[in-house]
Every structure is written in structure tokens, then in C-alpha cells.
Amino acid sequence: MQRTRFGDMACSIARTLDVAGEPWSPLIIRDALVGITHFDEMQRDLGISRKVLAERLKWLEASGILERRAYSQRPPRYEYTLTQKGYELCDVLLAMTAWGDRWTAGDAGPPVLLRHRTCGEVTHSEAHCAACGEVLHADDVAFEVGPGAAAQA
Amino acid sequence: MQRTRFGDMACSIARTLDVAGEPWSPLIIRDALVGITHFDEMQRDLGISRKVLAERLKWLEASGILERRAYSQRPPRYEYTLTQKGYELCDVLLAMTAWGDRWTAGDAGPPVLLRHRTCGEVTHSEAHCAACGEVLHADDVAFEVGPGAAAQA
DNA sequence: CTTTCAAGTTCCTTCGGGGAACTTACAGTA
């Protein structure tokens, strides 16, 4: 959690960052996606401080991204799983993966390959226009004032 | 810039975060995209501390995301524009915008609308499989070990 | 020759990250 609050800005990018913009959060969500759902598993996998992990998990749960559920009563043991809201956030992770593979992988190639289950090909995520289906890049769009444009403090 | 280095992790998400994971960076890139390219403009638009802005701009320039160019010699005045590498990173911002519009906009609706110039519709970014063109979500993909999977410290 | 502006830099305070140790609650085993 950063010092300046992004949640109040009239910008969906800022508001997304407010929820999951802190550097560890996307990696926690990635872990939850691939089945690393227990506190100690995450801590070992990420090398994150236990304190910070506990803070992030609380925040992501409060934000409706993760759900904390006991998978054992005695002894009390918990797992963190993605909600629908959290699951949809993985579209952002797919976009990060595509960019990171393209620009930061270097000669070694990407560390992880994504195989599309339905078509069988190794693939990556590509942004498309939800209306016409064509490939969409940032300068294909014009920005217009939307209905929620009010509270620009 | 966070304390733990993400750049060395064998994960494209982590490596993307290493470049642009600090909370302000995506907003700086957004500003550069929409034509807010001068130091003072950015500082006013974002409400960011001048110190932090100067640090981020240096880092993003060093990472090949932004280019610093003098648009005036006398007096010396500079602008920051996106490189191709930085421009492609905007795909991630489009995904953040789509998620933020859907999950954080509330009753007021999205603060900004995106109109696709080629088809004319108000739209949002949608992740598609680069191979078959179908809509792609996180559990449509299987993760496989890639060629660059080595250096998991 | 004082003001204004852009583009930073410097200084100070405070908050948050990192890391290690500690705690709680239970299970297994000898």
C-alpha cells in the first residue's frame, strides 16, 4: 500500500492500482491462480516477508480479490482462493506476461509457456476490441469523458 | 522501486513489475500516452512528489520505456515520450482500465470511455488468444516450463 | 533587474518493507 490514495482518483487505472498496485500483489494473485494458496507456501515461493504477506492478504481479501477459507478446523488451517473479481484481474497478469515475455526474456526465452487448452497452441494474450473483435492497441482508441468523471479532486 | 528485486525472478510478471510495478509508473505512462509529456504537467496532473517523479522518469528512461528529448534548447525544456517498448506496455494499462471500469466504477459508471477509432464503438480491451483468436481467460491456459526457466534463485 | 516558468535537486520527516524471532494451536510419536 502506497502513501498516496489512488482509490479516489477518477481513473480506472489508478483504482486498479489501488487494489493491486503494490508490487507483491500481482505475484500473490498469480500464486493463487496456479494453486499456491497457503500462507507458508506463498511465503516460501515468493520470498516475501511474512509481515508484508499477511498485510497484503488482508487487503486483497478486504478488496474482494481473495477469499480466506478454513480447509481444516482442527488444527485451524486456511487457504486463499480467487473470487470472480480476482480471477478477472488475471487478464491484467496475462497482459503483463505477454509484455514481459516479449521485452524482458532475452535470449533465454520466456520462463513459462502458455498453452491454450482449447486450440492446443502455445500462445500469449493479445488485446482485442470487445466490440468488433479486432486487435486493439493504445492509439487505436480515443478517450472520451465518461459518466463517472466527476470527483477529480 | 521496491526493496526486493523482481528483475531476477524467472517470471515475466515479476520482470514486468520490476520495470513498471511501482504504483506511480503506470500513471506516468498513461500521462505520456495521452500527451502529458512535460515534468510540471505530470506533477500537477498526478499530484506526485517532484522528487519521486524525477526518480521514476529516470528509471523508466533507463528501462527503455520513455525517451527524454529536448523540445527547446534555450531555455532547456524536455519532454518524455513513449518508446515502442513503452507503447506496448499500454496493453497492460488497457487491461487495467477494463477491469477497473467493470469492478471499481460503481453506479457512476466509468470515468473515461474508450472509442475504437476503426469501428467507431465505445469499447474495452478483451484478452484473446494470439494463436486462434478466441477470447482467453486465465484458466483457459496451461502453464508449461519454458526455455528461460533457469535462474530461479 | 525583478518576476515568472520549467525542470529539476536537496533536505527533513515519517511511513512502510525486510528479516528474524516469537506465539498459538494442534498432531504425531516415543
Add this chain to the structure above:
DNA sequence: TACTGTAAGTTCCCCGAAGGAACTTGAAAG
């Protein structure tokens, strides 16, 4: 019964990074 192990945190201290305000530099403009 005591000892060991494990999961899920919490507490403590230190230090680095964020925020904010003031200062600097270089040049034009009144």
C-alpha cells in the same frame, strides 16, 4: 508426559523510500 514438527500468523527493530516544501538553475519577459 514431554518433545518435535507444522501452519498461520504477530511482534520487534532497522533502514530505505515516499511525501512535501524549499531551493537552484537557466532563460525569457515585463
